[in-house]
Amino acid sequence: xxxxxxxxxxxxxxxxxxxTDEKAVLFGEDVGHFGGVFRATSGLQExxxxxxxxxxxLTEQGIAGFANGLASNGMTAIAEIQFADYIFPAIDQIxxxxxxxxxxxxxxxxxxxxxxxxxxxxxxAGGHYHSQSPEAYFTQTAGLKVVxxxxxxxxxxxxxxxxxxxxxxxxxxxxxxxxASVGEVPEGAYEIELGKAEVVKAGTDITLLAWGxxxxxxxxxxxxxxxxxxxxxxxxxxxxxxxxxxxxxxxxKKTGRLLINHEAPLTGxxxxxxAATIQEECFLYLESPISRVCGLDTPYPLVHEKEYMPDALKxxxxxxxxMKY
Amino acid sequence: xxxxxxxxxxxxxxxFLDKDSxxxxxxxxxxxxxxxxxxxxxxxIDQALAEKIHDTCVFTRVLDERMxxxxxxxxxxxxxxxxxxxxxxxxxVAALDDEDVIxxxxxxxxxxxxxxxxxxxxxxxxxxNEKDLGKGRQMPIHYGCSxxxxxxxxxxxxxxxxxxxxxxxxxxxxxxRNVAICYFGEGAASEGDFHAGLNMAAVLKSPTIFFCRNNxxxxxTPTSExxxxxxxxxxxxxxGMHTIRVDGNDMLAVLAATQQARAYALEHNAPVLxxxxxxxxxxxxxxxxxxGYRSKEEEAKWQQHDPVQRFKLWMINKGWLAESDDSAxxxxxxxxxxASVKVAEKLPVVTIDELITDVYDTPTPRLExxxxxxxxxxxxxxxxxxxxxxxx
Numbered sequence: 001x002x003x004x005x006x007x008x009x010x011x012x013x014x015x016x017x018x019x020t021d022e023k024a025v026l027f028g029e030d031v032g033h034f035g036g037v038f039r040a041t042s043g044l045q046e047x048x049x050x051x052x053x054x055x056x057x058l059t060e061q062g063i064a065g066f067a068n069g070l071a072s073n074g075m076t077a078i079a080e081i082q083f084a085d086y087i088f089p090a091i092d093q094i095x096x097x098x099x100x101x102x103x104x105x106x107x108x109x110x111x112x113x114x115x116x117x118x119x120x121x122x123x124x125a126g127g128h129y130h131s132q133s134p135e136a137y138f139t140q141t142a143g144l145k146v147v148x149x150x151x152x153x154x155x156x157x158x159x160x161x162x163x164x165x166x167x168x169x170x171x172x173x174x175x176x177x178x179x180a181s182v183g184e185v186p187e188g189a190y191e192i193e194l195g196k197a198e199v200v201k202a203g204t205d206i207t208l209l210a211w212g213x214x215x216x217x218x219x220x221x222x223x224x225x226x227x228x229x230x231x232x233x234x235x236x237x238x239x240x241x242x243x244x245x246x247x248x249x250x251x252x253k254k255t256g257r258l259l260i261n262h263e264a265p266l267t268g269x270x271x272x273x274x275a276a277t278i279q280e281e282c283f284l285y286l287e288s289p290i291s292r293v294c295g296l297d298t299p300y301p302l303v304h305e306k307e308y309m310p311d312a313l314k315x316x317x318x319x320x321x322x323m324k325y
Numbered sequence: 326x327x328x329x330x331x332x333x334x335x336x337x338x339x340x341f342l343d344k345d346s347x348x349x350x351x352x353x354x355x356x357x358x359x360x361x362x363x364x365x366x367x368x369x370i371d372q373a374l375a376e377k378i379h380d381t382c383v384f385t386r387v388l389d390e391r392m393x394x395x396x397x398x399x400x401x402x403x404x405x406x407x408x409x410x411x412x413x414x415x416x417x418v419a420a421l422d423d424e425d426v427i428x429x430x431x432x433x434x435x436x437x438x439x440x441x442x443x444x445x446x447x448x449x450x451x452x453x454n455e456k457d458l459g460k461g462r463q464m465p466i467h468y469g470c471s472x473x474x475x476x477x478x479x480x481x482x483x484x485x486x487x488x489x490x491x492x493x494x495x496x497x498x499x500x501x502r503n504v505a506i507c508y509f510g511e512g513a514a515s516e517g518d519f520h521a522g523l524n525m526a527a528v529l530k531s532p533t534i535f536f537c538r539n540n541x542x543x544x545x546t547p548t549s550e551x552x553x554x555x556x557x558x559x560x561x562x563x564x565g566m567h568t569i570r571v572d573g574n575d576m577l578a579v580l581a582a583t584q585q586a587r588a589y590a591l592e593h594n595a596p597v598l599x600x601x602x603x604x605x606x607x608x609x610x611x612x613x614x615x616x617g618y619r620s621k622e623e624e625a626k627w628q629q630h631d632p633v634q635r636f637k638l639w640m641i642n643k644g645w646l647a648e649s650d651d652s653a654x655x656x657x658x659x660x661x662x663x664a665s666v667k668v669a670e671k672l673p674v675v676t677i678d679e680l681i682t683d684v685y686d687t688p689t690p691r692l693e694x695x696x697x698x699x700x701x702x703x704x705x706x707x708x709x710x711x712x713x714x715x716x717x
Binding site: 029030032033034035037054055057058059060061062085086088089125126127128129130266267296297298299301302303304306307308311313314317 | 402403453461462463464467479480481482512513515516517518543544545546550551552612613617618674675677679680681684689691692695696699702703705706709710712713
């Protein structure tokens, strides 16, 4: 096993997907010869040719519509949207088309072969147009799977599973970890099952739940809590739609407390959905209200990015408050 | 036929049109040596206007050179240059009335300078300090100034195009003798918003100038991978719009085209499309490295078409500028920019209270509560939030 970063792991997964599926086509803005603005697709055009890996004109709605067309006719479409902040022109094609292709046709047609890859999230001094976490816009859309990896190993296995899954997947990549997340990643193909959360660390007092780049935040908060004698169970949700209620509920039944952390704003964020479901599933087990540590209900800021972020300190405070409740 | 507005000739054997069916000339007035073409019809320009154009170009060159340097030194987080495209931007804004509304993409800060944005104002935005009109909310170069009728830059591409159609229409409804001008690149013209915006402008008769800087690249993507048709200009004709293609490195051609476009837009309440053929001499942004997708030879070739140099030579030929004045102006702006950097980078950012303003016209009770909680948290851990600690 080699130590590689998340971008290399993603490149690895894309290479394997292209090698093992001759119907796979990879496209997006600047993904061709240049290899993408983050270089996630570096070398792929050289390896697989311009017919299978190419630049598109600068149009996200075009990219998503084109992906729908390819996949509806039996191809595997791997589309890159350069930043998640720029996915919104494509939302009609994704929400009204990709998500409903199978349902509206009685399964006469489907676009299960699509994976939309897109970098999301803050912490890079990017202001509101290079930092947003728009996952909740997609989790409310039945028919889409939504996946977010937390590190290089997870990114490779989850991306390969997403590409091979027979449903359209929106795959959010935590861009602040692209180069920062380095770890052991197997060289060959492997998949991590979609729809399954992972208990990253067992604990007894409170369950901490997050996904993507916020995983390291809750892990740091758990270390701070450990020094106060609080034992945190840490879960990576990994797939937000459909999400693994069973694993989370089992954990909360054990610990009696739940804290959910996400970068996106609090109101309408996916933590609200989790909290509502878990209080239904675990009402009599709860020792304190389910806690949400999230972004503020503002656009993503620039100079106050640090203050805005649901960081480890805020999470630590919320853990203590939950314990004291 | 009822489904077309133009007269349609009837034929009786199959014949297709192609991209060469429409021949689009390119307007050139100024030659590389600073002389004008013999038959050229010059724009309306006097010495004062020429000096203002030249001054704006020199300032922009200096700003770009110094602030890209400042980015490399880590003093600002991000930068984008206008280098190579000054004639497209300044030549067009110089044809406008000061109250014509500008909706720019992000590479048109020269137009904002032309309108009177001060060196200090540029710095305040780039350093995101408390005097930034945008309250430190956007990355460097996302300027905006209502007093100068320059709408604040938004990073998503092409969103400003249909907006410009709406602005132009509103100016018409308000009875103002003004137009909207919308700047965008040839890459942005692939977005759906481009097509929506131009079609609506033509159908609804919005007095708007759509100004395309066709500069060869959208980040790494060359025009050959961006469109297969006859540039962007051919589309204007398709939408039923007055359209012109100009040499975007020719200040006088851009000025002439935009002066007449403005007059036409006002007289007919109609949009005009200008396609300026130019070249992005710099990288897409400070985050980009063009050596991965284009050759030094290609860049060197375009250096020969430097628009600022060409206009300077014209002014010298006219006796409106001396070489020594030009050098002195560069030096003056280098000093001014450097001094301004030193002041701007020392100013603090806005206070944390501004985090929740302007989300709505007034902060909601929920936002007030979130801010209150945040302040308590910052007071508890001041060392972790140095930008705000001590000011909560």
